[in-house]
Amino acid sequence: MLTQIKRLIIFIALFFSFGALQAQHTPENEPANTESSHKKENGFNAGDFIIEHVSDAYDWHITSFGEKHITIPLPVILYSKHPELHEGKTFFVFLSSKFHHGHNNYKGFRISQSKENKGKIVEINTKGHEAGKPIDISITKTIAGVIISVIILLWLILSVARSSVKNKGKAPSGLQNLFEPVILFIRDEVAKPAIGEKKYEKFMPFLLTLFFFILLNNLMGLIPIPPFGANVTGNIAITMVLALFTFFITTINGNKHYWKEIYNPDVPWWLKYPIPLMPIVELSGVITKPFVLMVRLFANMLAGHMIVTVFVSLIFIFAGLFGAGVGLVASPVSVAFSVFILLLDVLVSFIQAYVFTLLSALYFGMATSDHH
Amino acid sequence: MGAAIGAGLAAIGAGIGIGRIGASAMEAIARQPEASGDIRSNMIVSAALIEGVAFFAVIICALVIFV
Numbered sequence: 001m002l003t004q005i006k007r008l009i010i011f012i013a014l015f016f017s018f019g020a021l022q023a024q025h026t027p028e029n030e031p032a033n034t035e036s037s038h039k040k041e042n043g044f045n046a047g048d049f050i051i052e053h054v055s056d057a058y059d060w061h062i063t064s065f066g067e068k069h070i071t072i073p074l075p076v077i078l079y080s081k082h083p084e085l086h087e088g089k090t091f092f093v094f095l096s097s098k099f100h101h102g103h104n105n106y107k108g109f110r111i112s113q114s115k116e117n118k119g120k121i122v123e124i125n126t127k128g129h130e131a132g133k134p135i136d137i138s139i140t141k142t143i144a145g146v147i148i149s150v151i152i153l154l155w156l157i158l159s160v161a162r163s164s165v166k167n168k169g170k171a172p173s174g175l176q177n178l179f180e181p182v183i184l185f186i187r188d189e190v191a192k193p194a195i196g197e198k199k200y201e202k203f204m205p206f207l208l209t210l211f212f213f214i215l216l217n218n219l220m221g222l223i224p225i226p227p228f229g230a231n232v233t234g235n236i237a238i239t240m241v242l243a244l245f246t247f248f249i250t251t252i253n254g255n256k257h258y259w260k261e262i263y264n265p266d267v268p269w270w271l272k273y274p275i276p277l278m279p280i281v282e283l284s285g286v287i288t289k290p291f292v293l294m295v296r297l298f299a300n301m302l303a304g305h306m307i308v309t310v311f312v313s314l315i316f317i318f319a320g321l322f323g324a325g326v327g328l329v330a331s332p333v334s335v336a337f338s339v340f341i342l343l344l345d346v347l348v349s350f351i352q353a354y355v356f357t358l359l360s361a362l363y364f365g366m367a368t369s370d371h372h
Numbered sequence: 373m374g375a376a377i378g379a380g381l382a383a384i385g386a387g388i389g390i391g392r393i394g395a396s397a398m399e400a401i402a403r404q405p406e407a408s409g410d411i412r413s414n415m416i417v418s419a420a421l422i423e424g425v426a427f428f429a430v431i432i433c434a435l436v437i438f439v
Contacts, residue, residue, distance in 0.1 A: 189413075292424060299427030355420040 046317050050309045054231045054302060057141045058096040058111065058121075062226050072226070073097035074144055078109065079135040082123050096138075109134070142238065145230025149217050157212065186211055186357060194361035195368065203364050206249060210242065211357040214297065218349030221305055222342060234302035236294065243294035246360045250290075254367040262286060293359060300352050304345035311338040375433035382429030389422040 052061070060072040073095040083090045086108045098106040105124055112122040112130060121138075125131040139147075160179045167173055172180050191200040191207055217232040232238055262282040264272070271278045314334040319327025397415040401408045 292428070295428055295431060296420075296424030299431050300423070303427065303430070351416060351420050355417060355424075358417065 046310075046313045049313055050306055053309045054234055054305050056231075056235060058099070058138060060141050060144065060226060060230075071097075074139050074141065076121065076138040077136075078121060079137065080108075080123060081134055082125070082131055085123055085125055085131065092134075141230050142232055142235050145217070145220065145228075145232045146238070148227050148230070149213070149220055149232065153212055153216055182211075183208060190354075190358050190361050194358070194365040196365065199368050202253075203249070203361065206245070207357050207361055210245075210360060211353050214242070214356055215349060215353040218301055218353060219346065221301060222308070222345055222349070231302070231305050233297060234305050236298045239294045239298040242297070242356070243290040246293060246363060247290040249360075250363045250367045253364065255369075257369065258367045289359075289363060293356060297352050297356055300348055304341075304348055307341050308338055308345060311341055375436040378433040378436070379430050382426045382433070385429070386423055386426035389426075390419050393418050393422070 058076060059074050062070045062072065076092070076094055076096045076099075078092040080086055080090050080092065086092070092107060092109070094106065098104070099109075099111050104110075108124050109121050110124050110130075112118060112120055114122075114130060120133060121136055122130040122133050156175065157179070160176050163174055163176045164172065164180070167176065186207060187200070187204060191204055194200075195203060214233060217238075220228040221231045221234060223229055263279050265278050265282065267278050311334055314337075315327055315331045318330040318334075393415055397411050400411050
């Protein structure tokens with residue numbers, strides 16, 4: 001009963017930490033302002049198009065017909081730090097359509113165009129200048145993508161669980177056929193060799209969740225049709241939270257031998273005293289390992305999605321530079337390249353999910369290993 | 373400009389590293405074809421880890437441009 005409550009609290013806390021971390025972090029790719037400003041007249045702006053495709057936004061942009069944009073507005077949830085600018089109210093919830101794509105002020109808030117706050121919501125004081133940012137816990141495109149992928153994941157896994165209970169003792173059926181080999185693979189090839197026969201069961205739920213969450217979000221980022229197509233794992237806040245999970249679980253489950261290896265390893269004494277060289281190196285290792293996990297997944301996914309978008313936009317770049325005819329000729333080549341890179345990215349999605357899970361399992365194994 | 377050179381050097385590093393992994397994996401498979409499944413999985417894992425380091429460098433170069 002207690003473990004159930006503990007798990008529920010941890011689950012809710014981590015669920016909201018996605019949103020909070022997302023809000024505090026700047027959208028990773030700010031557009032190259034000088035380059036894009038004089039390209040705007042051409043009609044197709046490759047840099048902005050690509051960056052808009054892979055970064056976060058306050059509404060979900062589906063398609064555009066020339067000047068007409070079709071978007072799904074998402075809720076904006078703000079907690080203001082300057083209530084005097086908003087008639088004394090501190091908590092605001094409204095749809096992002098009230099901003100009209102960044103042209104209007106609404107209740108003292110605006111999507112900023114200034115250099116340091118570009119793209120983020122700021123508070124407007126009575127003179128019309130920016131007065132700082134509110135605490136922003138909106139449902140942005142990435143968060144909506146996370147929610148959608150979580151719903152899909154829960155539906156898939158729960159139906160597999162139900163059918164595996166129903167088929168107890170019999171051959172697997174339906175979706176179970178797809179998931180069971182993968183789950184067994186993670187148990188037998190990843191968890192058991194890394195953590196050991198006796199202790200791997202405690203970590204299996206986390207490793208399985210990690211693997212399927214990362215895999216599903218990687219693949220969903222590649223499908224351009226809404227409700228898929230949100231670049232979730234290519235967002236450094238999301239991968240930071242995943243790496244933090246691994247870090248916390250490693251730290252909490254670290255046994256005495258693990259900490260001894262860090263603070264008091266079996267090395268010659270002059271590496272530990274007077275200057276604790278080895279402990280410093282080991283401590284930096286403790287921080288670096290989750291950090292590298294975060295950057296590896298983030299960079300792979302972001303680069304993959306950007307490259308696919310680049311190859312597709314090659315058609316329009318050629319058409320813009322040399323005329324529509326060249327664009328037409330360039331399309332088969334560009335589409336072929338895009339398909340190739342898309343397939344490569346599917347492979348990379350699987351590999352990155354596997355590597356993240358494998359390394360997490362290895363860290364857990366190191367944290368709980370016995371002295372040999 | 374420096375960022376572009378940095379990204380290029382990172383690509384060279386990744387290319388050399390993963391090329392060497394691939395070469396030794398091929399040699400190992402040639403020596404013992406029955407182990408090719410094991411060798412293949414290990415090769416992919418090592419390639420992913422080295423590519424992670426190369427992406428590290430690319431992220432730093434991107435940070436240089438935009439920050």
